[in-house]
Amino acid sequence: MAAEVCHQAIGTFQSNSFLNNAKNNQKFQKNSIILTTKYFTSCNGLSRRASNYSAQRKCRIRSSASQTSVVDPVLSPSRSSTTETPRKSNEAALILIRHGESLWNEKNLFTGCVDVPLSKKGIDEAIEAGKRISSIPVDVIFTSALVRAQMTAMLAMTQHRRRKVPIILHNESEQARAWSQIFSEDTKKQSIPVIASWQLNERMYGELQGLNKQETADRYGKEQVHEWRRSYDIPPPNGESLEMCAERAVAYFREEIEPQLSSGKNVMIAAHGNSLRSIIMYLDQLTSQEVISLELSTGIPMLYILKEGKFIRRGSPIGPAEAGVYAYTNNLALYRQKLDDLY
Ligand SMILES: O=C(O)[C@H](O)COP(=O)(O)O
Incomplete structure (x- = not known):
């Protein structure tokens, strides 16, 4: 039921037209700050292992990828929303x-799960993260139900060159859904659905x-606390182990997020150290031993490409113009080129 609601809601936001007033928008200020991620250096050289998840995932992706057509509005500038022909895509950014x-x-x-907001430094980090991904397409955003993840997603999107407005969907009740409707198709097209879920x-x-x-x-001793914080299957007192967290976060990723990616939608997920560690464990097929040393810094975006049913880790974009990230796929390079031409 929840899944259905999500998919319907995303459908109503599907944007098929190009920004009409793009030329009126401000020029993007290029970001030159260089940051590093602990993860993308600490995971180099890790051995990989085929997992059950991976095998199942490939089956799911293969079966759904061929069924869905997607239009990237930025790559289709000359088409109007009524005349646009859906274009197949077998690639998406995550x-x-x-x-x-x-x-x-x-x-x-x-x-x-205590719902604490960002610090001043966290606000700055989110804005900086937004600059780093400002030329990467985002069609749908998933966040946790916690305000620190939602603030991060919203602040990051203030920097995006496409200038669509991220809007949190309220599907918690019939009334919430009815009262948050948008009555302009044009306005919907300039919006990005934001789906908040406790599973993240x-x-x-x-x-x-x-x-x-x-x-x-x-x-309690350093070792005990390290075990609580980083072991895969030992929970802290009356809390969740990483394994328990993965059960709900990875299931949600597979059921709700992966189908979006498989259909060609570009997805951003703003979440947390451990819900993301479990998702990365799934994407990178890390073992329960390997995940122990996986550390994520706050406010650092990480890019994956889903291509031909496989997730390919691209690292963390250093800046909006960084060649490596965009050079990797034609779609990303074209998207950035289009933004460069327009703004
Ligand atoms: O919940 C917390 O305290 C942090 O966000 C994650 O903490 P950890 O690094 O101890 O897992």
């Missing part, structure tokens, strides 16, 4: 962003939530 620093990250407190929430940290990480290590 951006993952861990939220920017929260006020509890700043205080070094276990946060888990941070792992529930149990009785550690609100405790100081350093004080907890001093009290």
Whole structure:
């Protein structure tokens, strides 16, 4: 039921026309700040393992990829929404962003499912992340139900050169859906649906939530706390292990997000250290041993391309004009070229 609602809602936002007033928009300021990701350096050289997930995933992708046609409005500038012919796509971009620093990250407190907003530094990180992905297409955004992930997605999108408006869908009740309707087709076309789901929430940290990480290590020992924080299957007291978190986050990814990618939609996911670690474990086919050393920095976007049924890790775009990321696929290069011509 929830899945159906999501898909219907995305459908109503499907944009098939090009920005008419693009020339009126401001020129994008090029970002020259260089950041690094802990993950993309720490994972180099990891061995890969075929997993059940992977085999099942490939079957799903193969069966759905051939069925759906997608139109990228930016790549189809001359077509109007009524005359546009859907174009097949077997490629899509996936951006993952861990939220920017929260006020509890700043205080070094276990946060888990406590709904804490971004710190000032986190706000800056989200804006910087937005600059780095500002030339990568985004058709639909998935976030957790927690405000730090939602703030990150929204702030990042303020930097996007396409200038569509991200809009949170409210499907929690019939009334919420009815009261948040948009009555202009043009306005819908300039919008990006944002789907918030608890399944992408941070792992529930149990009785550690609100405790100081350093004080907890001093009290229970560094090894014990490291085990709670990084082991795959050992949960913190009355909380979720990474494995438990993966059960809901990866299931959600496979059921709700992967079909969007397989149909050619470009997706951004703004979520959390552990929900994203579990999704990356799935995408990169990491073992439960390998995932222990997987660390994600706050506010660093990571790009994957889904192509011919396979997820290809592209690293973290350094800036909107970075050649490597765009050179990788024609679609990304064309999209950026089109933005360059327009703005
Ligand atoms: O929930 C938290 O405290 C953090 O967002 C993630 O914490 P971790 O690095 O201890 O998993």
